[in-house]
């Protein structure tokens with residue numbers, strides 16, 4: 001009896017072992033197949049890194065929703081196909097978490113340090129550890145050391161937190177003079193976009209900056225003709241807009257795309273996608289290049305809860321991605337494109353309490369200027385004290401379509417909305433309000449009350465809402481195309497994006 005039992009146990013052990021062996025083999029085989037498709041790639045020598053500041057999934061999605069409307073297919077955006085962005089062509093998608101070392105909701109310096117170096121750091125720190133005792137080497141510096149040419153392009157100032165994290169090391173993102181010095185000393189080949197924040201310099205000026213840059217071999221240009229004339233023989237270049245040599249309006253950022261047509265000087269109309277195309281032209285060489293492009297004003301528009309300005313700038317950012325995709329098609333075996341954001345901004349969502357399941361994105365197409373341009377008008381009224389509530393409403397109608405029921409009956413203003421606008425207008429003109437101070441920060445943030453009430457009402461009518469005037473902590477999509485792209489599949493941390501690029505492009509070798 002005991003023998004039979006032992007025999008039964010022995011048989012059971014043998015069967016179990018065989019089953020385990022078979023299933024193990026099966027697992028090993030499938031793991032190998034998966035691993036091969038992930039690791040079977042060539043080392044890319046052309047690396048594109050696109051960072052949409054403040055660009056989470058909602059910012060992408062609302063842009064595609066708007067692209068079905070005629071105005072968003074206008075001359076400003078004509079190269080974009082209806083209803084879909086170029087980034088849809090990137091075959092691999094992942095998702096990254098964004099928290100900083102010392103705060104769950106990140107800021108652009110900490111998140112860009114993660115995306116540029118593979119390390120977490122504290123809020124406000126540029127490519128250093130959180131105790132500010134050690135510099136973190138950036139992937140752009142690694143690329144330069146490896147012999148690749150390096151370009152840094154941004155639609156905000158080129159010393160802003162996101163671009164700075166690729167070439168500067170400092171304990172504070174607001175140390176613009178130090179960041180400017182690091183820029184000049186980086187020896188990178190191409191800087192383009194907005195200017196440097198020279199109004200933040202002490203005993204130093206834009207002229208000093210340009211002189212020092214030129215001593216280090218940089219050509220500084222700020223006109224359309226000089227930009228068009230740039231070529232492979234131009235050497236190291238800093239390319240910016242004309243107006244920033246004398247003023248620093250709107251943080252030295254390129255104008256919002258929605259405001260571009262209204263500008264006069266061609267020297268101030270060079271766009272992010274043009275700076276990107278020029279970068280490829282100048283950097284292209286046999287050893288390869290690393291090009292980082294930041295869509296910086298998607299974030300600024302979302303801080304101000306202005307979805308239309310965010311949409312136009314996302315379209316422009318995507319146009320730059322389209323240029324990289326065209327380059328990829330000519331060099332598929334040597335190119336990697338990675339597109340992501342540093343964090344979401346504004347808590348943007350598609351859906352609003354009083355519109356329920358309904359959306360009306362067509363209402364967004366009547367907005368014709370950014371919140372910044374409209375704010376300037378409102379501030380001027382407050383100064384000159386010459387605007388009545390009715391003139392303000394007329395101006396809102398002209399700039400946003402809001403209140404023009406003949407364009408679309410949904411644009412009509414209800415008594416409730418009129419009341420919101422009246423309260424906001426009073427606050428904009430006199431600083432007075434019937435609201436409690438705590439309520440003020442919820443309904444207006446730190447923005448002009450009348451302007452932000454207009455964007456809120458217009459956005460809500462379209463079925464869009466906002467939870468914040470700051471960043472949020474939701475995970476951010478990552479898109480990849482080209483050599484090593486499968487590495488970007490999955491759900492990981494923002495530090496892993498840089499680590500993956502370093503590994504794929506062998507930047508630390």
Ligand SMILES: [Zn+2]
Nearest residue numbers: 054108299345
């Ligand atoms: Zn921001």
